[in-house]
Amino acid sequence: MKVVQLSGSLRASVGKKETKAVRANGNVPCVLYGSGEQFCFSVRSVDLEKLIFSPNVYQIELDLDGTKKMAIIQAKQMHPITDKPMHVDFLELADDKPVKIGIPIRVTGRSKGVLNGGRLMTIFRTLKVEGLPKDLPNEVEIDITPLRIGQSIRVRDIDMPGVKTLENESAVVVSVKMSRGAVDTDDDEEEEGAEEAAESTED
Numbered sequence: 001m002k003v004v005q006l007s008g009s010l011r012a013s014v015g016k017k018e019t020k021a022v023r024a025n026g027n028v029p030c031v032l033y034g035s036g037e038q039f040c041f042s043v044r045s046v047d048l049e050k051l052i053f054s055p056n057v058y059q060i061e062l063d064l065d066g067t068k069k070m071a072i073i074q075a076k077q078m079h080p081i082t083d084k085p086m087h088v089d090f091l092e093l094a095d096d097k098p099v100k101i102g103i104p105i106r107v108t109g110r111s112k113g114v115l116n117g118g119r120l121m122t123i124f125r126t127l128k129v130e131g132l133p134k135d136l137p138n139e140v141e142i143d144i145t146p147l148r149i150g151q152s153i154r155v156r157d158i159d160m161p162g163v164k165t166l167e168n169e170s171a172v173v174v175s176v177k178m179s180r181g182a183v184d185t186d187d188d189e190e191e192e193g194a195e196e197a198a199e200s201t202e203d
Helices: 016-024 045-052 187-202
Strands: 003-010 027-033 039-044 059-064 067-078 085-092 099-108 119-122 126-131 140-143 152-154 172-177
Touching: 003 045, 016 027, 027 045, 039 045, 039 059, 045 067, 045 085, 099 119
Parallel strands: 003 059, 027 085, 099 140
Antiparallel strands: 003 039, 027 039, 059 067, 067 085, 099 126, 119 172, 152 172
């Protein structure tokens, strides 16, 4: 998983008045937990937004007034109207402790079913997994090239070494559905038919 750096300032006071002042200055109140000790700090809103609104997930190297911690974003509270971050919880990472996180899914390839007019349905945008920080991938890559109309890829079909999938194994991740005008043809059968026709012509 990609690592990015983020600087924050430790907060001495965490009351409502102080929290309001933090937001008024363009910052976001945050908490880091996971190692038994909590750190309350603030981060510039513009810096956090780059991470929150990215399709990627990151391991974040926090620099809190010179103290560095590795973490991931665990939870966030967004403003219901402006969609600005209001509060963010970070989970501190440890090399020997597995963490749970949603990994984005990236679909690759050109499905045979879609080329024949079928409609690609992506059910999952992220996949919830559990693993050690060193084993967590940047993304889950799914090649849809073999999929014909009516076929799908399920959670159990995805292989990620060292990582445990937390979704229902039988859940469909992507599928190709029949749509109006679609024609499901078998390329192999077409090729065999063409060869047989050619042989008959030669005879």
